Amino acid sequence: AYVAGMDAKAAIATSLLVVGVTSAIGAISHARAGRVQWRTGLIFGAAGMAGAYAGGLLARYIPGTILLIGFAVMMIATAIAMLRGRKTIETGETGHRLPVPKIIAEGLVVGLVTGLVGAGGGFLVVPALALLGGLPMPIAVGTSLIVIAMKSFAGLAGYLSSVHINWTLALAVTAAAVIGALIGARLTAMINPDSLRKTFGWFVLVMSSVILAQEIHPAVGI
Template sequence: MTATVLTVGLAVLIGVSLGLLGGGGSILAVPLLVYVADLPAKEAIATSLLVVGATSAVALLPHARAGRVRWRTGLVFGVAGMAGAYAGGRLAAFVPSAFLLTGFALMMLATAVAMIRGRRATAGRPVPHELPVLRVVLDGIVVGLVTGLVGAGGGFLVVPALTLLGGLPMPAAVGTSLVVIAMKSFAGLAGYLSSVRINWGLAVALTVAAVLGSVLGGRLAGRVPADLLRRAFGWFVVVMGVFVLAQQFPGKLGPAVAAIGALALAGTVTVAVGRHRRRSYY
């Protein structure tokens, strides 16, 4: 009972993350359900897809009212992502849980480096209102496959795809990503339901708590500078990625791997950011 109450309480942070950062919901939800609620990995992934999908749909509303959503880009990305997410959800039934969580953590760390590093400044390049359809479709399918396979709603991949590859400003990427996350999460859930059963009572309680958090996150989103938001998102993903990766190694080996991984990642980020700043300066 205590674990359930704690899980529901912490679910508020899932909503805050989605409302503020346009992602990170499953990065919180999967570890929360596995390590606090003590759910099996695949049930945790399926439950997170439900919670994050519903919460993203609600968190989208304040961004839409503020004009921070690129609807065509979001809907095309979402449709392409739904196809990939459903396929990933079906494929996950044949992949060992430890592989899913390890892959989840590694992708989080790779994405974090890209977000902290940022895009190379390109003077004179206009900010796009909508992205090219073909690029959006290809990115959507790839990100959707990952979403369905490892249970991530996709924000930690969609936001970098929209900002680093597409060039959308961070506030627009955050709002648009919520459209994509909601669509892909429900598609990935449909794939999982063929092989996984969900505790619906727990899922509904988590969703309500996360929705309340998303309202707070959405109110904060328009008040935080875009560069600060991007870097905060990246470091948030670093912390969660190192934690999840450490849990996949037995005994005392886990903390050692986490420490080595954190140091290596910090060095990589420092070098990457330094090079990026020098290129931008010149």
């Protein structure tokens, strides 16, 4: 939206494609390292796909500016949650099994948000798995990539009926993002989980501030 000059809804749809492909490829590296809890990821992802497709269809009735402001507000809430943290992020066992109803409920809600505002990335899924589900941070990161890929493609399907995507630009950004994902997957195992969580929280907080500054100032005349 701010670098390529895309319309908000086109940017959201394109981001779902980029994030979906990147996550699917990044998940391979995490799976090989044993950092994916498949049961949780697949159930969460299936529920998320249903919510994401519905959100993608619903988004056509909501102005793009409102969607981006909502996106930023959710980023702030997520950043605060990640910065505050919870002991189970660091102390949880890799075999921790979440109850299926809880996984499905969280998946539907996160999926709906994904479809609405293009928030297919880890800033929603990782906290859901780490803070609410109690998975250790490295496992939450690896498992989130499975979930993100599934629901991003579902959300994209909901958008394609009403939004045109610049495929050349989308594929170029996707290629660059895939390289970053492969590098990131290797770095995850080398970084302290607590430091990773806090850094992640600050990064999301800064990005949300940028989005709010861009979207609110025309509305209030600043």
